[in-house]
Amino acid sequence: KAGVTQTPRYLIKTRGQQVTLSCSPISGHRSVSWYQQTPGQGLQFLFEYFSETQRNKGNFPGRFSGRQFSNSRSEMNVSTLELGDSALYLCASSMGSGAADTQYFGPGTRLTVL
Amino acid sequence: EDKVVQSPLSLVVHEGDTVTLNCSYEVTNFRSLLWYKQEKKAPTFLFMLTSSGIEKKSGRLSSILDKKELFSILNITATQTGDSAIYLCALGRNTGTASKLTFGTGTRLQVTL
Numbered sequence A: 001k002a003g004v005t006q007t008p009r010y011l012i013k014t015r016g017q018q019v020t021l022s023c024s025p026i027s028g029h030r031s032v033s034w035y036q037q038t039p040g041q042g043l044q045f046l047f048e049y050f051s052e053t054q055r056n057k058g059n060f061p062g063r064f065s066g067r068q069f070s071n072s073r074s075e076m077n078v079s080t081l082e083l084g085d086s087a088l089y090l091c092a093s094s095m096g097s098g099a100a101d102t103q104y105f106g107p108g109t110r111l112t113v114l
Numbered sequence B: 001e002d003k004v005v006q007s008p009l010s011l012v013v014h015e016g017d018t019v020t021l022n023c024s025y026e027v028t029n030f031r032s033l034l035w036y037k038q039e040k041k042a043p044t045f046l047f048m049l050t051s052s053g054i055e056k057k058s059g060r061l062s063s064i065l066d067k068k069e070l071f072s073i074l075n076i077t078a079t080q081t082g083d084s085a086i087y088l089c090a091l092g093r094n095t096g097t098a099s100k101l102t103f104g105t106g107t108r109l110q111v112t113l
Helices: none
Strands: A005-007 A010-013 A019-024 A031-038 A042-050 A053-057 A064-068 A074-078 A087-094 A109-113 B003-007 B010-014 B019-026 B030-038 B044-049 B056-058 B061-066 B071-076 B085-093 B101-103 B107-112
Touching: A005 A087, A010 A019, A019 A087, A019 A109, A031 A074, A031 B101, A042 A064, A042 B101, A053 A064, A074 A087, B003 B085, B003 B101, B010 B019, B019 B030, B019 B085, B019 B107, B030 B071, B044 B056, B044 B061, B044 B071, B071 B085
Parallel strands: A010 A109, B010 B107
Antiparallel strands: A005 A019, A019 A074, A031 A042, A031 A087, A042 A053, A064 A074, A087 A109, B003 B019, B019 B071, B030 B044, B030 B085, B056 B061, B061 B071, B085 B101, B085 B107
16 A cells, blocks of 8 residues: 655745645545644644544644545645744544554655745 | 653664663543654654553564553664664544544664664
């Protein structure tokens, strides 16, 4: 089975712009979770989507949003970018049956905000 | 709030050594504890632990969970340079059907020749 894929792999934006990241889960996986990884804060949970619905959300401002499509692919959007949004954004997919699931990670999108 | 603390923060060992990485946690409604290895980009899954005292093993790596004392350890025997990575511990909380992992800050392991 193909693994989790994320596009683009690298992105450079300037402050105030917006960005959309994409994640395609492992075939058959219905849950997609997004995480932000920075050197100072480590891996932090952004949100989780299952069956096109957000069912869990972390402590991030409303500038961070996402959606999921009927084929389970997910997108994450960050509006009005700030310097502090520079990070590695990882998505993870799982079957979606709950917290006993194993989440499998994609390679990440490295976002740099100038 | 859920809390995951990993120790040590970093470790340098010689090839062939055995290492033990620690993960302690505080959580309500514990469901699972997972270990991941992160080398360059994507964390790769190592183990999921849900029951106390049952060792999970894969080659030179093994892990065990103690739900009474709220910790887990990851052992790596006969370390190799390819084991150099950040090892992440993550907690899965039972929130019904929702999935959410809370990660520790990781242990950076460097294996030297």
